[in-house]
Amino acid sequence: MITGTVNAHREAVLRLRVRDADGQEHERNAVVDTGFDGWLSLPPDFIAALGLRWHRFGRAILADGSESAFNIFKGVVLWDRYSLPMYLADGNPINVRVFDGLLRWTGQERPLPIQETDGDILLGMSFLYGARLLIDVLDGGSVDSSDIS
C-alpha cells in the first residue's frame, strides 16, 4: 500500500521517489489527477534534473476546452512491481520508484509517456489503472492506494 495525505489545496497527494543517474533519490509529492487520462506529468526543471530523453510532441486538451502542445519524454516501465526504469539522455536507464503497492504490473515491459507540463507532478489515471484509492477528504486526511487483487 502506498500512502499520502490530502493537502491544504484539497488535493490527494502521493509520494514519488525518483532515482537519478547518480543513484540519488529525489522524493516528490505527486497529485492524483483523475481528470488526467495519461500517465505521469513532470515539470520541465525536474525533467531536466533527471536527464530524461526527449521523444516527441503531442497536444492536450485542457479542462476549459483549450488546447496546448507539449513535449513528451521517453520512458519505459520495466516492471518489477515497484520500479519504473526511464532512459537518460545517454540512453542509460534510471529508476523511478514509488512507494510500495501503487503499481501492479507484473514483469512485462510497458511504455510510460512522460509529459512535460508546468506545475505540479501529476499522476494520471493510466498510471493508476488497477489501483484502489481510498481518500479521507479532510485536511491532512489519508490517501491510501493498493492493488486491486
Added chain:
Amino acid sequence: MPIRQPRYSKEEAAQRGDEIYERDLRAQLEPQRNGEIVAIDLDTGDWEAGPDQETAADRLEARLPDAQIWVVRVGSRYITRFGAGRNKQAA
C-alpha cells in the same frame, strides 16, 4: 541510441503536424481508424499508426531514427486530456 533534440517549437510542431495530417492522412484514416494513434515525422511527412503512442512512435523511429515526431489520435485533435470535460472539445 541516437540522442534527438526537438528542432521545432511546440507551436511549430503542432501547426506542421496538423498541416500534414489534414493534407495526407485524414481522408484515408477517418473514420475507419478513429482511435488509433499516428506518429508523423514533421520533416518528411512519413507516418506510422499503432494502437498506442509508444507503438506508433517506435515504428516510425525504427525507420527514421532522427524523426521529429508528432503524435495524434485519429479522429481527434489531441492525445491526452487534463481535467474533466470529455465533451468540451474546442470548436
